[in-house]
Amino acid sequence: MSDNTIIQNDKDHVWHHLTQHKGFETSDPMIVSKADGMIVTDTKGNEYLDGTSGGVWTVNLGFGRDDMVDAVSRQLSKVPYFAGSFGNEPAAEYAKEVTSLMPGLDRVYYSNSGSEANEKGYKMVRQLAHFKNEGEKHRIIYRDRDYHGTTIGAMSSSGQLQRKKNSMDHLHQASLKCLIPVVIDVHLEKNMESAILSAQQLLKILLKLKALILLVQ
Ligand SMILES: Cc1ncc(COP(=O)(O)O)c(C=O)c1O
8 A cells, every 4th residue: 555545544534642733734743654673664765763762652672572562463463362350470470570570469450551640540449448538538639730641531540631621611510620730859949839738738738638649759
């Protein structure tokens, strides 16, 4: 398929994540076609240095890793997918390795995305609150300007109003915003006032409003 056809198909049929499409009326979307190490190439042959690890900090090992390709390929041949309520060999092996790096935690829940991981976290802590605190502590605290994903729960606990205004206003109900807590450093006097304000506000919310978890970005 020619590059122009690919671009046209994208323009006509693909809905890009978190993207205003109006701009594509006058310019083409960037279509990533290959990547190696830290270099990404688009269908027009332009090369880019990827300083954001796959655009959203997820390709931490770099592109074009043959060892990863081989491992994934071997597993695809063995068994590509089975529902998460059952186990599989790499999941068991990797969970052991991950928990060895997490003192005090002995179990891993696998998620498909950051948003989904946060949703699962909310469900876990709310379930815990239900049994241990008679459902009292059920609210999620987030910080101003935080980003936690675009699923409904994750977005409702994100501090970026532009992403949830108008039709999404009602999403605020289960979450609370607070100022960004800053590190209080007695040597940085000019920050002291806002630092104290933030800390006071956070403490007030935690004590008064049955808050459950504070998200850290
Ligand atoms: C701090 C943080 N939480 C959650 C997310 C959402 O992750 P995903 O896009 O995989 O749903 C992101 C994505 O950039 C993030 O930076």
